[in-house]
Amino acid sequence: MITKMKKYAFMVYHKEYESFLAELRQLGVLHIQEVRPALEDNNLQQILAQRKRVNEIVRALKRLNKDRKEEEVQLAPARELTKVDGLALLETIEQQQEKKTQLQMSLGSLEKEIDFMKVWGDFSYADIERLKEAGYKVTFFTTPASKFDPEWIDTYHAVEINNIQSVSYFITITPEGEVVDIDAERPKMPDSSLTVLQARREQIQGQLEEIDRELQNRAVADYNTLIELDRNLENEFNISNVRIQTDQQADNKLMMLEGWLPEENGAAMEEQLEKDGFYYQELEISEDDRVPIKLKNNKFTALYEPITKMFSLPKYSEFDPTPFFAPFFMLFFGLCFGDGGYGLIMILVCAWFKRKVNPDYKPYLTLFQYFGLAAVIVGTLTGSFFGLALVDIPAFEAVKDYFLTTDHLMIIAIALGLIQIIFGKIVAAFQTKAQKGLKHSISSFAWVFALIALIVAFGLPALDIQLHSTLVTVLFVLAGISFLVTLFYNSPGKNIFMNFGGGLWNTYNVASGLLGDTLSYIRLFAIGLTGAILGGVFNSLAVDMTAGMSIVPRAIAMLLILAFGHSLNFALCTISALVHPLRLTFVEYYKNAEFEGGGKEYKPFRKVGAPPGLP
Numbered sequence: 001m002i003t004k005m006k007k008y009a010f011m012v013y014h015k016e017y018e019s020f021l022a023e024l025r026q027l028g029v030l031h032i033q034e035v036r037p038a039l040e041d042n043n044l045q046q047i048l049a050q051r052k053r054v055n056e057i058v059r060a061l062k063r064l065n066k067d068r069k070e071e072e073v074q075l076a077p078a079r080e081l082t083k084v085d086g087l088a089l090l091e092t093i094e095q096q097q098e099k100k101t102q103l104q105m106s107l108g109s110l111e112k113e114i115d116f117m118k119v120w121g122d123f124s125y126a127d128i129e130r131l132k133e134a135g136y137k138v139t140f141f142t143t144p145a146s147k148f149d150p151e152w153i154d155t156y157h158a159v160e161i162n163n164i165q166s167v168s169y170f171i172t173i174t175p176e177g178e179v180v181d182i183d184a185e186r187p188k189m190p191d192s193s194l195t196v197l198q199a200r201r202e203q204i205q206g207q208l209e210e211i212d213r214e215l216q217n218r219a220v221a222d223y224n225t226l227i228e229l230d231r232n233l234e235n236e237f238n239i240s241n242v243r244i245q246t247d248q249q250a251d252n253k254l255m256m257l258e259g260w261l262p263e264e265n266g267a268a269m270e271e272q273l274e275k276d277g278f279y280y281q282e283l284e285i286s287e288d289d290r291v292p293i294k295l296k297n298n299k300f301t302a303l304y305e306p307i308t309k310m311f312s313l314p315k316y317s318e319f320d321p322t323p324f325f326a327p328f329f330m331l332f333f334g335l336c337f338g339d340g341g342y343g344l345i346m347i348l349v350c351a352w353f354k355r356k357v358n359p360d361y362k363p364y365l366t367l368f369q370y371f372g373l374a375a376v377i378v379g380t381l382t383g384s385f386f387g388l389a390l391v392d393i394p395a396f397e398a399v400k401d402y403f404l405t406t407d408h409l410m411i412i413a414i415a416l417g418l419i420q421i422i423f424g425k426i427v428a429a430f431q432t433k434a435q436k437g438l439k440h441s442i443s444s445f446a447w448v449f450a451l452i453a454l455i456v457a458f459g460l461p462a463l464d465i466q467l468h469s470t471l472v473t474v475l476f477v478l479a480g481i482s483f484l485v486t487l488f489y490n491s492p493g494k495n496i497f498m499n500f501g502g503g504l505w506n507t508y509n510v511a512s513g514l515l516g517d518t519l520s521y522i523r524l525f526a527i528g529l530t531g532a533i534l535g536g537v538f539n540s541l542a543v544d545m546t547a548g549m550s551i552v553p554r555a556i557a558m559l560l561i562l563a564f565g566h567s568l569n570f571a572l573c574t575i576s577a578l579v580h581p582l583r584l585t586f587v588e589y590y591k592n593a594e595f596e597g598g599g600k601e602y603k604p605f606r607k608v609g610a611p612p613g614l615p
Contacts, residue, residue: 002320003294003602004263007033007283009256014248017255020278021242027272028606029265031292033258038241047237050087054230057093061219061226076221078228083236086229093218100211107204113190114197119162119169122194131173139172143184156180231608242605258283260292261604291316294602301326303367311586312597319431321595325585328420332584333371335413336577338528339535340379341386342570346372371577378528382409386566387535410525417521418459420584421514422451424592431594450482451514517588523580531573538565 008030012020024030038044065075081089120140128138141158148168152158156172163169172180190197247256261269266282273280285291293313295305297320304326314320337343350365350372357365383390383403391400404412429444457475460467467475542561546554589595 001296001323002314002316002318003296005260005285005291005294005316005602006263006266007258007260007285007289007291008269009258009281009283011279011281012255012257014253014255016278017246020255020276021239023272023276023278024242024259025239025606027269029261029269029604030259031261031602032242032245032605033260034241034245035247035258036244038244041240041244044237044240044244047233047240050090051230051233051237053094054090054226054233057090057097058223058226058230060097061093061215061223064216064219065223074220075223076225078224079222081225081229083229083232086225086232089222089225090229093215093222096211096215096218100208100215103204103208103211107201107208110197110201110204114194114201116187117190117194117197119164120189120194121161125191125193132176135176136173137176137178139174139180140169140187140189141172141182141184142167142169142187144168147184149182152182156182158182234608238605238608259605260602262294262602285316287317289316290600292602293599295320295322297322300370303363303370304329306364307582307585309601310582311590313599313601314595314597315599317435318596318599319427319434319593321427321590321593324423324427324593325589328416328589329581329585330370330374331416332524332581333577334374334376334378335409335416335524336527336531336580337371337375337573338378338382338531339384339386339573340376341384341388342531342535342566342573343372343375343377343379345570346375346574375577382528382532384532384535387532387537387539387569389532389536406525406529409528410522413521413523413525414518416524417518417584417588418455420521420589421517421592422448422455424589425451428592428594446482450479453479453482517592520584520588524584527576527580531569531576534569534572535566538562538569541565 010020039048131138145163145166145168148160148170152170152172156174158170158172160168160170172182174180192200242257245257248254249256270280293316295302295308295313297305301323304322307325307329308314308320308322334343337346347369350369354362354365379385381404383396383400390396391403396403425444425448429441429448432444433441453475457467457472457479538561542558542565545561546557549557590597
C-alpha cells in the first residue's frame with residue numbers, strides 16, 4: 001500500500017534557518033519539495049562530479065581488495081578528514097592511477113620494440129656510429145625472402161641478419177653518400193639497442209610493481225576513508241539542495257520551504273518544531289501535487305517492491321500494484337521454472353548465500369527462496385525432478401494419476417491468465433471509484449460482471465462442468481445488462497450518442513485485448529515444458545553417450561555431462577522464469593489494471609547513514 005502523506009509549509013527567520021535545517025535533518029522524515037532543478041546549480045554539479053570521482057576510485061580499490069586473500073585484507077577505520085584533505089587524498093590516488101596507465105602504455109610500446117629488435121639481434125648503436133665516423137652508412141631493410149637479390153651482397157655489401165616466416169631482414173654497408181637503389185622496405189628502427197630496451201622494460205615493470213604496492217596499501221588504509229568522504233559529499237549535496245529549494249521573502253529575511261512526510265510522523269514532527277519555536281502550516285494536497293511515494297507492505301509483499309520499482313512507482317492517487325501481482329508473480333515463476341529439483345537447489349543455494357552476503361542483499365535471496373518454493377510445488381504436481389519424469393518411475397505408480405499432464409498445464413495457464421486479467425480489471429474499477437467516484441466506475445464494474453458471467457457460462461461447460469439452464473439464463477441476462485451499461489453509461493455527463501460511440505470502441509478494445517492477453521499466458525505452459533524436456537534430454541545424453549564405457553570412467557563422464565547440462569538448463573530456466581512473469585506483469589496486468597505510474601520515491605532529508613527518523 002501507499003503510505004498516506006502530509007504536506008507542510010515552513011516560514012523561518014533567516015538567522016535561525018541553519019538551526020532549523022539541522023533540526024529537520026535530525027528529525028529525518030521530511031521530503032523536501034523541489035521547486036528548482038538541482039542540476040542547474042553549479043555548486044551541486046561540482047559536488048556530483050566530485051562524488052563520481054570518489055565512487056570510481058572506491059570501485060577500483062574494492063576490486064584490488066577482492067583480488068587478495070581475505071586474511072590479507074584488514075581495512076583500516078575511516079579517518080576524519082576535511083573536504084580539502086579528502087579531495088587531496090583522492091587526487092593523489094588518481095595521479096597514481098594515471099601514472100600507472102601511462103607506464104602500462106609505455107610498457108606496451110616497449111614490448112613491441114623489443115619483439116622487433118629480437119629479429120635483428122643485440123647489436124650496439126655505438127658500433128654503427130663508429131662506422132659512420134669511418135665514412136660508412138648502415139641501412140636496414142626488410143623484404144619477402146623470394147625477392148632478396150644476391151647481387152645486393154656484392155653491390156651494396158648486403159648482410160642477411162635473419163629470415164623469419166619468409167621475410168628477409170638484412171642491412172647494407174655502403175660508403176657515405178652512395179645511393180642504395182634497393183626495392184625493399186626500410187623499417188623505422190628503435191633508438192636503442194635490445195639490451196637497453198630490455199633494461200628500460202625492467203625499470204618500468206619495477207615502477208609498476210611499486211605503484212601496485214602503493215595502491216594495494218591505499219585499498220586497505222584509505223577505502224573506508226573514501227567511503228566516509230562520499231557520505232560527507234552526499235550530505236553536503238543534500239543540504240545545499242535544500243537551500244536551493246528555499247524561497248526567500250521580505251528582502252531575504254524570511255525563508256520559505258515546503259515538504260512532505262508520512263501522516264504517521266506528522267504529530268511527532270509538529271510537537272518537536274513547536275517546542276523549538278519554528279513556524280509551520282499543514283497544506284491541502286492538490287491534484288497537481290507530485291506527492292512522494294513510500295510503499296508499506298507486509299514481509300512477503302515487501303520482497304516484491306524492487307520489481308515494482310523496476311517499472312515505475314505508482315502515482316499517489318493510484319493503488320500500490322505490489323500486493324496485487326506478488327502471488328501471481330511467484331506462481332508464474334514456478335510454472336516457468338517447472339522443475340522441483342531445480343527449485344530445491346535454488347532454496348538451498350540462497351540459504352547458504354544468506355549467511356555470507358551483506359544484510360542489504362538478504363531480501364533478494366529470500367525472494368528467490370519463495371520462487372524456489374513455487375518451483376518445488378509445481379515440479380511436484382507435474383512430476384518433474386531434475387529432468388526425470390516421476391510418472392515413469394515404478395515407485396510412483398500408485399500416484400501417477402495425480403500428476404498434472406501437459407493438457408492440464410495448458411488449461412491452468414489459460415485459466416490463470418483469465419483470472420489475472422479479470423482481477424486487474426477489478427482493481428482498475430476500484431481505483432477509478434477511489435479517484436473519481438462511484439458513477440465513473442460503474443462502466444468498469446459492468447465490464448467485470450459481463451466478462452465473469454460469460455466466462456462462467458461458456459468456460460465451465462467446456463471443462464465438462466454442466467450448469468443448470470436457469471443459471472445459464474441468469475448469467476446471460478447479467479452479461480446483457482452489464483454490456484448495455486458499458487455502451488450507454490461509460491462517460492457520465494456526456495450525451496447518449498457520445499457514450500454509445502465510446503462504448504463500441506471500448507468493446508472492440510476489450511474483445512481484442514482479452515484474446516491477445518490471454519494467449520500470452522500460454523507461454524507459462526510452454527516455457528515450463530521446455531525446461532523439463534531439456535533436463536530430460538541431458539539425462540538421456542548422459543546415459544546414451546557413455547553406454548560403452550566401464551563403470552568408473554562412465555560415472556565420471558555422466559557426472560560431467562549432467563553437471564554441465566543441468567547447470568546450463570538451470571540458468572536458462574531462471575532467465576525465462578524471470579523475464580516472462582515480468583512481461584505478464586508490466587504489460588498484460590498493468591494494462592488491464594490501468595496502471596500509469598510515474599511516482600517519485602520518498603527520500604527524507606537526513607544525514608546519510610543515520611537511522612530512520614521519527615518512529
